[in-house]
Amino acid sequence: MPFTSLNFLKNWSYLCLFLGALATSPLEAISHDQLKREPLTGTWHYRWGDSPIINGVPEWTQDSDKxxxxxxxxxxxxxxxxxQNNVWYxxxxxxxxxxxxxxxILSVDLLVEVYLEAERIYTYGNFAEDGSGNFQGWPWHLIQLPHNSSxxxxxxxxxxxxxxxGLWGDISLGSEYAHLQHMIRQDLLPIxxxxxxxxxxxxxxxxxxFCWRIPVLTLGVFLINLGCIPITESQIKQLxxxxxxxxxxxxxxxxxSLPITMAAFIHALYGKGRYYCYQLVWMAHLIFLLLAIGLSLTGSTNLSSFYLYFDTLALITLFVLSITLTVAAIDGNTDQRIIAGSFWLFYIVMLYNGLTAHGILPFAPRREYLGPLLLGICFLIILIRRYTNLNLEFKNRSLQLETINTNLEQIVKERTTALQTLNRTKDQFFTIIAHDMKSPVGALLHLMQDYEYKRTGIPAKDVPELRDNCQKTYDLLTRLLTWARGQQGQLHPNKQKLDLRSLVQKTLNELRPQAVAKHIELQFSFEGTPLLxxxxxxxxxxxxNLVNNAIKFTPPGGWVKVAIRTIPNARHFTITxxxxxxxxxxxxxxxxxxEYGSIRTDTTGKKGSGLGLLLCKEFIDAHSGTLYAEIPEEGGARFGFILPELDTNHLAESLEPRRKSTV
Structure with a gap:
């Protein structure tokens, strides 16, 4: 009986009946005879060559010469x-x-005719007169025997x-239902x-x-490739x-395509590889695929002949790929070690399938997809690990960005505060300058207008007052310009060796008249080397400035002490x-x-400009020093500053903790 699609229409009906029975009836309700299926074991016989066929009857089926x-x-x-290309069994x-x-019969290489005695009961493929034929694929075969075949x-x-x-794989006798049940049960899970x-x-x-990622793209192609393999291997597809x-x-x-998609994924993950190995593997197999399919479609050669060449090429290229991945994994990370191990498992499975397919090892149900499936699972694990790490890195980067944004906001806030402070300072200085310059300049203007009106010269008694007003105005402007230079970073000290003891004594002598006028005692103590x-x-x-302020804010009968002592790498000045x-x-x-209103009045009820302490700060900063103020336990006030000897920043290490303001 010829092997036509009509037979498979009947098998398709058997498939539907079997699925219906499987869904509606327990397995015990099916008779044992329907489920019975036995392989054709025992002794087979073979004979090389092709039998002469006379009137449709092969002579070898009638030959009594056993x-x-x-x-x-x-x-x-x-x-x-x-x-030999012809054989009889x-x-x-x-x-x-x-x-x-x-x-x-699971498969036949390549064409077959089946005879029961002299009667032909099955044909697959077209035999020419010389016994040859063209490759027609590798389907399974279901052959009906007459009931008197025993x-x-x-x-x-x-x-x-x-x-x-010859024949390949499973060769069994049984009912059609038993064969269909065996196929479906065997292939349902793989499909x-x-x-x-x-x-x-x-x-x-x-x-x-939505997001172009080459590793994800190549892994997607590999999974589709891998998913198609159990479908193409299944027997259900033929129904x-x-x-x-x-x-x-x-x-x-x-x-x-398997080596192409696998090597392409490795290429996408780790680049071309050592000696361009990853790239060369998928390119070599791509060329082989195009040649095999192209030559087979043109009829130049049978597609079946390429399987042996492919298996040989794959065993070489995948072995080289596994070795390369192993070498890279030695100094690589965990992902590379997982890939190297999975490739060796895949290589072993592929080697076993190849040896089984070519009859070197005994027949076993082929599961070519198992090796790539293990590899695909490893690929997914690596991709999940990668994206987990990327997600963690993204979270860390987000936290870093949040921190940076917070810092930027803080910086902006500080800069805004500084700008507001600067604007407020400008307004305050305008107020101070206007107030402090108003009196002397106003007095000068008033006297000049009076002299101009009377058309007289300047009386001798008014000259000292005019000189004092001009001096105050000049000193104020000088201080203001000095402070402005410090704000612009243009205040540079002209350092030279000087005698501190002489400098302090000279300063105290200049201020002594003011102290004597308030009956204030000026004291001075010194420790260490006088040179700085x-x-x-x-x-x-x-x-x-600091001694003058101390005199101003000390009531009559008080005292002002100036002390200098040496500390490591610096000199410590205090005015108490x-x-x-x-x-x-x-x-x-x-x-x-x-602001002018917040400036304190001294013991005589007068206010200064506030520029004195600001200038002290600028001068000490220009020397890389530290200026501070504190309240002694016995009361009063103490101002101090520290000047480094060698422009170092080891300034206040020896100071004991105290309540102070430091700039």
């Missing part, structure tokens, strides 16, 4: 082929009742120009797994439409669509008084510009 047939354990690849059915009348001989006429010749892999791969490809050549081209494309490198004008102005002291709430703002 010695011409040689025994063989399984009807595949008999010895002493020596270029014989199997003697037992005299007992057969388990069924459907003969199942005790008769089955003959198999086989043609193959492939490396293998389900294949469909899941295809859906996962399509989802990954879809994700790249759905009987087109062996189409299925074979599809299967070959998926099988030959500093700007004499800045240092003298600082001492003068027993005057009215410093307000606790203002001590932190002593060296900042103030």
């Amino acid at each position: 010695l011409a047939w040689m025994p063989i354990g399984f009807p595949s690849d008999p010895p002493f082929r020596e270029g 014989r199997y003697d059915l037992p005299e007992t009742k057969l388990p069924g009348h459907s003969l199942f 005790g008769k001989s089955l003959y198999f006429r086989v043609y193959s120009d492939y490396s293998d010749i 389900t797994l294949g469909l899941a892999l295809i859906v996962g791969g399509i989802a990954m490809l879809g994700s790249t439409m 759905i669509l009987f087109h062996p050549i189409l299925w074979q081209f599809f299967a070959a494309g998926c099988y030959f 490198s500093a700007d004499i004008d800045m240092l003298a102005a600082t001492l003068r 008084d027993n005057g009215i002291g410093l307000p606790e709430d203002e001590i932190d703002n002593l060296f900042l510009p103030k």
Whole structure:
């Protein structure tokens, strides 16, 4: 009976009936005979060559010379082929009742005719007169035997120009239902797994439409490739669509593409690899795929002949790829070690499948997708690890950005505060200058207008007052300009060696008349070497301002003490008084510009400009020193500053903790 799609229409109905029975009836309700399925074991016989056929009857089916047939354990690849492409196999059915009348053959290399005695009962492929033929794919075969077949001989006429010749895989007798049940139970899980892999791969490809990621793209293609393999290997596909050549081209494309998609994924992850290994592997297999499919479609050669070449090429390239990945994993990270280990597992599975497919090892159900599946799982693990790490890194970067934004906000806030302070300082100085310059300049203007009106010269008694007003105005402007230079970073000390003892004594002598006028005692103490490198004008102005302030805010009968002592790498100056002291709430703002109304009055009820302490700060800063103010336990006030000897920043290490303002 010829092997046509009509037979598969019947098998398709059996498939539907089986699925319905499986869904509605328990397995125990099916008879034992329907489930019985036995392999054709025992002795087979073979005979090289092709039998003459006379009137449709092969002579070898009528030949009583049993010695011409040689025994063989399984009807595949008999010895002493020596270029033969035709072989006959014989199997003697037992005299007992057969388990069924459907003969199942998993595959034949390549064309076959089946005879029961002299009657041809099955044909797959077209045999030419010389016994040759063209490759028609590798479908499974379901052959119906007559009910009176017991005790008769089955003959198999086989043609193959492939490396293998004969029957391959499972050869069993049973009912059609038993064979269909065996197929479905065997292939249902792999097909389900294949469909899941295809859906996962399509989802990954879809994700790249929104964010172009080469590793995800190549892994998606690999998963689709991997998912197609169990479908092309399954026997169920033949019940759905009987087109062996189409299925074979599809299967070959998926099988030959595996090294391409795997090596491309490795290339996407780790670059071209050592000696361009990763890139060369997928390019070599891509060229092989195009040649194999192209030459087969043109009819130049059979597609089946490329499998041996592919297996040989894959064993070499994948071995090299595994070695390269192992070498990279030695000094690499955990992901590279996972990939290297998975490639070796994949290589072992592929090697076993290749040896089984070519008859070097005993037959076992082929599961080519198992090795790539293990590899695909490892790929997914690595991709998940990568994106987990990227997610953690993204969170860390987000935290860093939040910190940076917080810092920027703080900086902006500080700069805004500083700008507001600067604007407020400007307004305050305008107020101070206007107030302090109003009196002397107003007095000068009034006198000039009076002299102009009276048309007289300047009386001698008014000259001292005019000179004092001009001097006050000049001193104020000088201080203001000096402070402005410090704000612009243009205040540079002219350092020279000076005698501190002489400098302090001179400063105190200049201020002694003011102290005597208020009956204030000026005291001075000194420790250490008197020599120091500093700007004499800045240092003298600082001492003068601080001692002058101490005199102003000390009531009559008090004292002002000036002390200098040596500390590591610096000199420590202190000016202490027993005057009215410093307000606790203002001590932190002593060296900042103030509004005129907030400037304190001295013991005589007068106010200064506030520029004195600001200039002291600028002068000490120009020497890389430290200026501070504190409230002694016995009351009064203490101002101090520290000047480094060698422009170092080891300034206040020896100072004991205390309540102070430091600039």
